[in-house]
Amino acid sequence: xxxxxxxxxxxxxxxxxxxxxxxxxxxxxxxxxxxxxxxxxxxxxxxxxxxxxxxxxxxxxxxxxxxxxxxxxxxxxxxxxxxxxxxxxxxxxxxxxxxxxxxxxxxxxxxxxx
Amino acid sequence: xxxxxxxxxxxxxxxxxxxxxxxxxxxxxxxxxxxxxxxxxxxxxxxxxxxxxxxxxxxxxxxxxxxxxxxxxxxxxxxxxxxxxxxxxxxxxxxxxxxxxxxxxxxxxxxxxxx
Numbered sequence: 160x161x162x163x164x165x166x167x168x169x170x171x172x173x174x175x176x177x178x179x180x181x182x183x184x185x186x187x188x189x190x191x192x193x194x195x196x197x198x199x200x201x202x203x204x205x206x207x208x209x210x211x212x213x214x215x216x217x218x219x220x221x222x223x224x225x226x227x228x229x230x231x232x233x234x235x236x237x238x239x240x241x242x243x244x245x246x247x248x249x250x251x252x253x254x255x256x257x258x259x260x261x262x263x264x265x266x267x268x269x270x271x272x273x
Numbered sequence: 274x275x276x277x278x279x280x281x282x283x284x285x286x287x288x289x290x291x292x293x294x295x296x297x298x299x300x301x302x303x304x305x306x307x308x309x310x311x312x313x314x315x316x317x318x319x320x321x322x323x324x325x326x327x328x329x330x331x332x333x334x335x336x337x338x339x340x341x342x343x344x345x346x347x348x349x350x351x352x353x354x355x356x357x358x359x360x361x362x363x364x365x366x367x368x369x370x371x372x373x374x375x376x377x378x379x380x381x382x383x384x385x386x387x388x
Binding site for chain 2: 161192194200201202204207214215217249261262263264265266267
């Protein structure tokens with residue numbers, strides 16, 4: 160157990176639907192990062208939050224949004240889902256305020272859009 | 274922003290041989306370079322990292338070297354074992370607004386170690 164908890168582990172939904180992925184960081188970590196990993200693809204950075212504030216944005220689609228709550232857990236919302244959104248979504252957390260030290264990844268949520 | 278290129282995309286070696294994976298980065302201000310190992314269906318796990326004030330770091334059979342001038346860094350695995358088979362990702366920290374931010378990853382190298 161890495162200390163980063165992601166739920167659900169698996170999610171199957173239809174095109175056009177909306178889903179929410181949840182991430183609880185390691186105790187004490189203030190930064191949360193979301194990554195998308197498609198089949199045979201690398202880790203695409205989506206968005207970073209630090210202590211409730213958005214810190215950086217990567218290649219995140221407008222149909223996707225995220226937030227970090229006062230208890231530091233984070234949610235990634237994916238709407239108007241398309242087949243191409245099927246992927247493994249990882250959350251990671253970091254204990255360093257500037258994110259310069261190694262992340263700890265959660266086990267991921269596998270999203271399948273049918 | 275930062276861009277990380279990783280080569281090769283696949284690497285097959287015999288057990289006991291060495292494996293080398295190379296990465297280049299674009300942002301000369303990046304100063305943190307971790308390597309992650311991801312087994313099939315599992316989360317990426319940090320195996321070694323290096324900071325820009327160090328040229329080389331070793332941990333048992335794994336070593337990483339950094340050439341800041343050329344903006345490239347490499348992972349070296351010696352005496353490879355079948356359990357080393359996995360996808361390896363390099364990464365570099367991205368800077369913005371004068372501070373370090375998120376990690377940008379290379380596309381990964383699938384290492385296969387044949388018994």
